[in-house]
Amino acid sequence: MRTSEVNVYNIMDAKPKKGFSPKGGKQRSFKGKDSMGSRLGAKPGATKHFTPYNNNNNSSGINSQKKNTFGRKEDAGKKSPKFGFSKDAPGKRKMSAAEDRGEHKKKKLSHGNKGGESEKTNWAEYKQKKKELKSFRQQTERKDIYEVIGRAKHIWEALRRQDCSAEKKSKLMEELKHMIQGKVKQLSFAHDSVRVLQWFIRFASDAQRQEVFDALKDDMVTLSKSKYGRHLVKKLLMHGNKPLVSSVMQTFRGQVRPMLRHATASAIIEFAYNDKAVLAQRHMLTEELYGNTFTLCKSSLCPTIEKVVEANPEKLQGILEEMKLILTPMAQKEQVIKHSLVHKVFLDYFLFAPDKTRAEMIESIREAVVYMAHTHDGARVAMHCLWHGTPKDRKVIIKTMKSYMVKFATGEFGHLVLLSIFDCVDDTKLVKQTVLAELLSSLDEVVSNRFGKKVLLYLLSPRDPDHVLPETIRLLQSGDSNAHSKKDTATRRKELLDVVSQPLLEHLRDNAATMVMDKGQSVIVRDLLATASGDRSAAMTAVAQLAGAELVPGGADGQLHVAEHPAGHLVLRWLLEQDAALAQAGRTERFCRILLDTVGTKNLQTWVNVNRGAIVLSSLLKSEDQGVVSDVRSVLSAILPQLRKMSDNKGAGILVEQLSKQ
Structure with a gap:
């Protein structure tokens, strides 16, 4: 044996051995309500004694007193007994077929049995007791x-x-x-x-x-x-x-900021600011959001940030830093960022902040812009974010607006945000998929809305003074000098026009009567047929077919003829006058020819009976297509004596003058 083995054995022999004890090992504790003893039905922290199943139903109880001899030598070679939990246990009660299927008979309690009697609840008495209890508690x-x-x-x-x-x-x-x-x-x-x-x-x-x-x-x-x-x-x-x-x-003075952060109190502040406060009270409510520096510098002569900065230009940097600290957390709470009071302060920040600080603020609030576009100041904040934001900022803002485009388009202030998107976002594919796709899928709602109509007209005729107010044009022009729009303006507008032209032409073809006879929508018809790309002949034909019937003065069945209708006759005149512009642009469609071929010369003669119809005929005589002019002149010359007798019809008098000229 080697020396190392001897040393090991010596060490093992030197260690004293403990005597065996049944309590010497580690015992399992059964403490607490989830212990094994509790699960077996005993008290928590205790074990349940195991009692073997008794196979014999002996009333003398002799077998129950015998000791369990299982495991003795004389039992060797015998099969081990099966207990009650075994399937084949002897003496086990067999269940009937009905019981085995779970069809146990329910025991019914007889009314005569006092122990099982079920009394019906008196609900009137129950409610009365409950009412008395409530009254007692309130008292x-x-x-x-x-x-x-x-x-x-x-x-x-x-x-x-x-x-x-x-x-x-x-x-x-x-x-x-x-x-x-x-x-x-x-x-x-x-x-x-x-x-x-x-x-x-x-x-x-x-x-x-x-x-x-x-x-x-x-x-x-x-x-x-x-x-x-x-x-x-x-x-x-x-x-x-x-x-x-x-x-x-x-x-509320001094408590506006904590009240704005409170869900209930913020509604009171918003109501006071929007509906009841005069200018001085509005300044008082908003002054806390400009910071302590502004509060110290303001006075009755300098109540606004414009006046304070004009009097103390060196304080602007400090004011902006404090405003940023106050406003940034507010942008993270939806219930706060929705209020117009906060929008006013944000707008002032964007008007005075330098480019770097403004870019940081845009990045921090770009996901909350969607909650601001429903107010006058909030829409302008959103426009500043679109103008001066990076392409990534613009993409995030547009993505957050998804599924709300129709609501934006039909909003009094929200539609201005869409106009800014059309002006500055170079990614026209994103605009097409996110903005225009939603608008074109809900054309009925957009076209019939006064603000939605402005959005469509802006796509057809951008910044046309006929549709856009001068102050709105000046507001939109202030974003033209932004540093992040690289695409040529004409190219961007052409790409957007190509997207909306065909859906709008199809909508006009299918809803010509509604659009032509409506005063608001009739303007869309004029601009659409003047500027849309693609074939316009189908839409022009649909408009001309409205005038195909014979004109009855005063209308037939309560419906005025399109040539006599206040809006309809204007559409016909506008489209006839636009033929000259179409000829200059190289277009082949001519509304005058389509109208003459659709209506026919016989029905045209009936138009002279009403003033508005005669004025439309006067426009036909001024048409660029000389063939149309010749046909109309020959038709009207046949009824020239009748026209001279219509002294109360100013349109007829104009026709007489035109026909008299060679």
Whole structure:
């Protein structure tokens, strides 16, 4: 044996051996409600004693007292006994076929059995007890004002009735005034009593409203944050006179920022700013969002950031830094970024911020721009983000607007954002797939809307003074000098026009009567047939077919002929006058020829019976197509004596003058 092995054995022999003990090993603990003992039915922390299954139903109980001899020598070679859990256990009760299928008979309780008698619930008694319990609980909680609330609600119900006379209303208001005196604050936070106060404010005099405000002026901010109390603050703003409204807004001074971050109070601030505040009060509400430097520099002579920067240009950098710290977190909260008060401050920031700082702000708020476009200032903030944002910023903004394009197009301010997209985004493929695809799939809604119509007209005739206000044109021109739009303007407009032309022409072909006879949509018909790319003859034919019927003065079946219709006859005149421009552009379509071939010379003669029809014929005589002019002249010359007799028809007089000229 080697030396190393000897040393190992010596060390092992030197270690003392422990004697065997059944408790020497590590025992499993059964503590707690999830222990094994608890799962087996015993008390938590204990084990359940195992009792073998007894196969013999011996009443003497002898077998139950015998010891278990399983495992002895004499049992060698015998099969081990099977316990009750075994399938083939001897003595196991066999289930009948019906029981094996689960068809157990249900035991019915007889009415005579007192132990199993089921009494029917008396719901009337149950509801009465529940009502009494609720009344007791309210009485306990409200203590001294419980009876006041009960009586006040009865008065409220009487005041709400339409048949309540002025005299009765005056008495009830006086009674209610004495009842709530000194208890206004306690009544302002409960869902039922606050409604009483709302109606009291609605019908109260200015002096009575002032008394309510005096009782609550220290808690106006708390009430604004209350689920029910906020309605009381809103009623004071709605029905109060100017001094009272001013006093309510003064209680918000210094608390605007935390109130804007509160879901309930922010709605009160927004209502006060939008609907009730005058200019000075708006400045007061927004001054907290400009930072401490602005607050120190502003005065009655310099209430706005424009005046402050003009008087203190060196303070601009500090003001902008503080504004950025305040505004950036607000852009992350949807309920805050929706408010027009915040939009005004954002717009001022973009107007004064340098390029680098402005780019950082655009990157931080680009995903929240979609929530700002519904207000006057918010739409302009979105336009600045599109103008001065990088291509990546523009793509993110447009992607967040997805599925809302129709809402943008039909919005009073949102449609301006789409006009900015058409002006500055070079990625026309993105514009086509994201913006135009949604608009073209909902043309009925867009065309019939006054703002949606402007969006379509902007695609057909960009910045046309006939459709776009001068101040809007100046606003859009301020974004032309941005640093990120590289594509030629004419190319961008041509690509967008090619996308919308064919769908619009098809829409006109299928809905010619609606568009031509509508005063607003008729303008789209004129510009579409003047500028659209592609074949326009099908759409022109659809318009001409409206004039194919014989003209009956005053209309047939209550429907005016298109040549007599206020909007329809203008469309015919516009399209006839546009033939000269089409000829100069090298186009082959001529509306005058299509109209003459569709209507026919016989029906054209009936148009002279109405003034508007005669004016349309006058436009036909001025057409560029001399063949059309010759045909119309020969038709009208045949009825020249009849035209001379129409002294009350100014259009007929114009035709006589034109026909008299060689």
